[in-house]
Amino acid sequence: MNPRFLSIAALLSCFPVLGETPRNDAKLTNLRALKIDQGTISTVERDPSATKTIVKLVLNPAKGSNINVEVWLPDAEKWNARFLGLGNGGAAGRINSGSLSGPSSAGYAVAATDMGTAPNSDSGIGNEEVWKDFGFRATHLMTVVGKQIVKAYYGKDPELSYFSGGSTGGQQALQEAQRYPEDYDGIAAAVAAHCRTPLHAYFLWNEQILKKCPFTKSQDASVIAAANEFMASREITIAAGKFVSDPRCTSKDIEAVIALARKKDATLTDEHAAALKKLFDGPRHAVTGERIFNGIPLGSSIEASHGHLYLFQWVFGKDKNLADLNFGTDIDTYTAKLAPYLNAENTDLSAFFKRGGKLIMTLGTADSVVPYHASIDYYERVIERLGGLDKVQSFFRFYVVPGLAHGGGPGINQPPNLLDAVRAWRETGTAPFALTGRHVENGKSSWEMTIYPYPTQTGWNAATSSFESVKGKRGGVERIAERFRPAAKG
Secondary structure, three states, X not given: OOHHHHHHHHHHOOOOOOOOOHHHHHHHHHHHOOXXXXXXXXXXXXXXXXXXXXXXXXXXXXXXXXXXXXEEEEOHHHOOOEEEEEOOOOOOOXXXXXXXXXXXXXXXXXXXEOOOOOOOHXXXXXXXXXXXXXXXXXXXXXXXXXXXXXXXXXXXXXXXXXXXXXXXXXXXXXXXXXXXXXXXXXXXXXXXXXXXXXXXXXXXXXXXXXXXXXXXXXXXXXXXXXXXXXXXHHOOOOOOOOOOOOOOOOHHHHHHHHHHHHHHOOOOOHHHHHHHHHHHHOOEOOOOOOEOOOOOOOOOOOHHHOOOOHHHHHHHOOOXXXXXXXXXXXXXXXXXXXXXXXXXXXXXXXXXXXXXXXXXXXXXXXXXXXXXXXXXXXXXXXXXXXXXXXXXXXXXXXXXXXOOOOOOOOOOOEOOOHHHHHHHHXXXXXXXXXEXXXXXXOOEEEEEEEEOEOOOEEXXXXXXXXXXXXXXXXXXXXXXXXXXXXOOOO
């Protein structure tokens, strides 16, 4: 054989297959050999685009605990030296790999977890370890191991770490700030389901009412339209009659909305009126009358406000008829078992504040899946705990997003990018003030609205044809009884 061809063959043998450089090949080998505390790396592979490495692993911190984690690592020259933890949704149980793609392409080393509830929410039935994982442990361990993998891959720790999540991801976000303030430098908590067990009591309350007295989609729309019309006189022009930007109200307001809905829709019966009164009021303890959670916000969907009953199955079993659960002893049992693990209600954020952490939280006024009340009250309790609004706003800002539902909504349905906002705040030291939300139809923005941090609200200056900040009221929601928000435990 010609020696020339031998030398070419020898040269080609120096390069790994699949387009890998020797450097990347060595990194993959190092990752596969990495020892994970109470866990096992199952997969280390290059993405088909050959621009990132994907690591999959399983963590087993206790018998009965099985936490899946994915970490995506952009190539070193594309890494922005930041670690990003992502939140999940609903009962979790899976990792949406697509959610990691965008942040990874943007330069983040990014991680997500299934929160230990795979393959579905039934994994939590009678399993206290799953309750801990879903409540707080899976997210923290994802963060610890994610940073360990980052250091092994890049040879250094991330310069800064951020967390971004909404709904259940918002619960994860606040648990991180409360329980593990050292994990993240900045946290974005959108429409946060932080008051978890009272929230699901609200779902059950609505479920039981709606089973006895269902509403058609047309009737639901009539009630929403009545709320929008009744509240219109309190709104600026862009919202008036279209959505409710501040659904805080009195019992007289609720009675007026029900009466207006019945006037406009003759199919709404006395039974519907009685049901609406209970739905808008929200669950109370059957024996003591204490507030468990508040009711459906005016201007939001009745249809979307029930279901999500898996937490009760975790406590009472799959075969329990949930229509028979009472709001006395059954709610007490449910609260005692789950609330110390799942609720992110600790108002002492001093450790997160002292380390320079920044936190942005939002809620949507048209959201009946995670209603606004609990977040307003939580923010007010943080203010009480830490000594005033100014101090809290120096590291924790809260935005009430007008007309935002739990995905979409009649008002703002494209909220501002909270991750970008919290990162800019943490890295430049300039606190965010006015953020921009958009209403998008058919893929195009039809209008924009400026949102200000609570308690400031959005007003309209007719002389300049522009939005302006106006003084807003504080509180205005009934506080959930403390015993339904017991102290956290690990």
